[in-house]
Amino acid sequence: MNRIHTTLEQDKKLLSIYFTAGYPSLNDTVKIIQDLEKNGVDMIEIGLPFSDPLADGPTIQESSTAALKNGMTTQLLFEQLKDIRKSVNIPLIIMGYFNPMMQYGIEAFCAKCQEIGIDGLIIPDLPVNEYHEHYQETFEKYGLINVFLITPQTSDERIRFIDDVSNGFIYMVSSASTTGAKSTFGNTQQQYFERIEALNLKNPQIVGFGISNNETFTQATKTAKGAIIGSAFIKHLTQHETSNINNFVKSIR
Amino acid sequence: MNYQVNEKGYYGDFGGAYIPEMLYPNVEELRTTYLDIMNEPSFKKEFDQLLKDYVGRPSPLYFAKRLSEKHNTKVYLKREDLNHTGAHKVNNTIGQILVAKRLGKNRIIAETGAGQHGVATATVCALMGIKCIVYMGEIDIKRQAPNVARMKMLGAEVRPAKSGSKTLKDATNEAIRDWINNPVDTHYIIGSAIGPHPYPDMVTRFQSIISEEIKWQLKEKEGKENPDYVVACIGGGSNAAGTYYHFLDNPNVGIIAVEAAGKGVDSGESAATSQLGKEGIIHGCKTLLMQTPDGQITEPYSISAGLDYPGVGPLHSHLYKTKRAEFYSVTDDDAMAAGLELSQLEGIIPAIESSHALAIFNDKKFKPEDIVVISLSGRGDKDLDTYINYFKL
Numbered sequence: 001m002n003r004i005h006t007t008l009e010q011d012k013k014l015l016s017i018y019f020t021a022g023y024p025s026l027n028d029t030v031k032i033i034q035d036l037e038k039n040g041v042d043m044i045e046i047g048l049p050f051s052d053p054l055a056d057g058p059t060i061q062e063s064s065t066a067a068l069k070n071g072m073t074t075q076l077l078f079e080q081l082k083d084i085r086k087s088v089n090i091p092l093i094i095m096g097y098f099n100p101m102m103q104y105g106i107e108a109f110c111a112k113c114q115e116i117g118i119d120g121l122i123i124p125d126l127p128v129n130e131y132h133e134h135y136q137e138t139f140e141k142y143g144l145i146n147v148f149l150i151t152p153q154t155s156d157e158r159i160r161f162i163d164d165v166s167n168g169f170i171y172m173v174s175s176a177s178t179t180g181a182k183s184t185f186g187n188t189q190q191q192y193f194e195r196i197e198a199l200n201l202k203n204p205q206i207v208g209f210g211i212s213n214n215e216t217f218t219q220a221t222k223t224a225k226g227a228i229i230g231s232a233f234i235k236h237l238t239q240h241e242t243s244n245i246n247n248f249v250k251s252i253r
Numbered sequence: 254m255n256y257q258v259n260e261k262g263y264y265g266d267f268g269g270a271y272i273p274e275m276l277y278p279n280v281e282e283l284r285t286t287y288l289d290i291m292n293e294p295s296f297k298k299e300f301d302q303l304l305k306d307y308v309g310r311p312s313p314l315y316f317a318k319r320l321s322e323k324h325n326t327k328v329y330l331k332r333e334d335l336n337h338t339g340a341h342k343v344n345n346t347i348g349q350i351l352v353a354k355r356l357g358k359n360r361i362i363a364e365t366g367a368g369q370h371g372v373a374t375a376t377v378c379a380l381m382g383i384k385c386i387v388y389m390g391e392i393d394i395k396r397q398a399p400n401v402a403r404m405k406m407l408g409a410e411v412r413p414a415k416s417g418s419k420t421l422k423d424a425t426n427e428a429i430r431d432w433i434n435n436p437v438d439t440h441y442i443i444g445s446a447i448g449p450h451p452y453p454d455m456v457t458r459f460q461s462i463i464s465e466e467i468k469w470q471l472k473e474k475e476g477k478e479n480p481d482y483v484v485a486c487i488g489g490g491s492n493a494a495g496t497y498y499h500f501l502d503n504p505n506v507g508i509i510a511v512e513a514a515g516k517g518v519d520s521g522e523s524a525a526t527s528q529l530g531k532e533g534i535i536h537g538c539k540t541l542l543m544q545t546p547d548g549q550i551t552e553p554y555s556i557s558a559g560l561d562y563p564g565v566g567p568l569h570s571h572l573y574k575t576k577r578a579e580f581y582s583v584t585d586d587d588a589m590a591a592g593l594e595l596s597q598l599e600g601i602i603p604a605i606e607s608s609h610a611l612a613i614f615n616d617k618k619f620k621p622e623d624i625v626v627i628s629l630s631g632r633g634d635k636d637l638d639t640y641i642n643y644f645k646l
Binding site: 074153 | 277423434533550
């Protein structure tokens with residue numbers, strides 16, 4: 001059974017953290033993952049940096065640029081993660097743009113993920129229809145769960161289609177924005193959260209984009225199964241490097 | 254072989270819509286409506302009227318007598334440089350602003366490199382009284398000060414793209430991010446035959462007026478509709494797509510694409526995407542693009558800001574792969590020399606982009622009886638500083 005499924009079955013709201021591999025320093029990847037797990041984080045998205053991250057706001061853009069400058073590559077990330085399952089048990093998801101994966105070779109990329117013990121992928125610029133037609137078979141062959149995004153503008157019909165193709169959770173983008181844009185949630189978000197809840201989807205939802213503190217985490221998880229924090233954690237890393245990760249996690253829940 | 258986009262948005266292996274879900278409703282709205290809108294009689298009427306009275310179309314097809322003598326073949330120039338705002342770009346912005354109006358959008362965003370597409374967009378927004386925001390790389394803003402001033406004078410807001418390499422590809426990223434953040438009221442006017450489907454096809458159709466006119470103009474002058482060759486420069490490839498469009502299915506018309514080699518294809522400072530690129534994803538489409546082995550998009554170089562793009566439109570990748578088009582790459586030096594040659598033989602100072610197409614005579618020998626139509630995509634006013642510095646004028 002995929003670790004993502006096991007985690008989703010737990011009777012609690014899940015905290016998932018995103019960070020960009022190779023940031024702040026090239027070799028921080030393993031330490032950050034270990035510290036996050038030690039401090040009770042339920043799931044981790046490891047960002048594979050890309051030169052042109054068009055769904056990301058300035059914080060993640062800058063961390064990606066810095067990571068690439070530090071020398072991060074797909075191959076190096078796999079190298080860093082090769083023994084990660086000796087020390088880490090929570091689900092690990094690689095989040096990245098499609099082009100670097102294409103250049104590595106989709107099948108080779110998926111095979112490597114399985115070998116290392118990666119549980120899933122989030123690829124913001126691989127739309128559900130392309131995935132369904134061309135890549136789903138390969139991803140599933142290597143036991144990988146692919147996670148799709150929905151937004152307040154996504155129609156009910158399309159959400160149903162995404163729910164059908166999904167086999168883990170749905171990444172619910174909190175508002176019409178790139179990553180890191182909001183500080184609190186207003187009525188529009190609440191209505192959207194409630195609309196999705198009322199659809200009774202087969203896949204649980206985890207909210208991302210704009211979750212930065214205890215308040216937004218609590219709001220988002222009122223209806224959803226969990227929440228993902230990215231930019232706020234990157235800002236923490238920028239300020240404190242890899243120290244005080246425990247304080248950051250405690251401040252969220 | 255088919256050169257039209259298929260129902261899934263592909264030209265052969267290239268194209269598609271590799272976009273984040275946040276953009277799906279906007280792109281889908283466009284995909285499901287653009288052909289119907291473009292086929293409405295009222296749309297056609299307004300589009301044709303504006304092209305005639307505002308842009309100044311048809312642009313002349315000019316027989317370049319002295320240039321023809323020099324190169325011992327029959328050269329016609331399609332004078333897109335005589336359009337309002339000085340280049341072919343306005344054909345597309347007129348079309349897209351009319352689409353945006355019919356979609357009920359009241360805010361326009363655009364990306365620009367050299368500023369030509371930014372100016373063409375700011376122009377049509379002024380014409381229609383619609384708010385206009387143009388993203389431009391911070392470095393390009395410094396390099397292209399006159400065009401920045403033109404956009405401001407036309408009432409547009411120019412926002413610097415400060416991410417990544419701070420040039421055209423980053424301005425495009427910023428425009429896409431803006432669209433993600435403004436999903437309801439905004440239309441994104443992409444300036445080249447790139448981006449997610451339906452953009453490459455929509456832009457190509459708006460630019461196809463170029464080859465439509467070439468056909469009847471050539472008929473008048475030569476008694477036949479089809480030249481032996483059509484030649485155009487390619488950055489993203491919108492003037493080329495428009496120049497080729499009505500000849501794609503006629504194998505008797507040779508199609509020639511000229512890319513910017515910069516300081517040489519193997520110099521590390523080049524924008525010759527077909528030679529240096531590999532299949533990948535850029536700005537929402539699968540196409541040839543310049544990238545590292547790890548899949549990071551690299552920064553191209555050309556003396557011409559309009560050709561300084563790391564990708565090429567998906568139609569052109571298809572034309573390259575199927576060998577329908579011959580691809581050549583021309584260095585900065587050869588392009589500059591060709592620009593000077595046209596100036597002194599014909600009294601026309603071309604944009605440096607177009608000078609690349611004019612440099613084709615170094616690489617390709619035509620027969621004396623061949624009819625060669627070259628797209629003179631823009632005028633050289635915007636490039637005077639570059640010409641001055643280069644030739645020490």
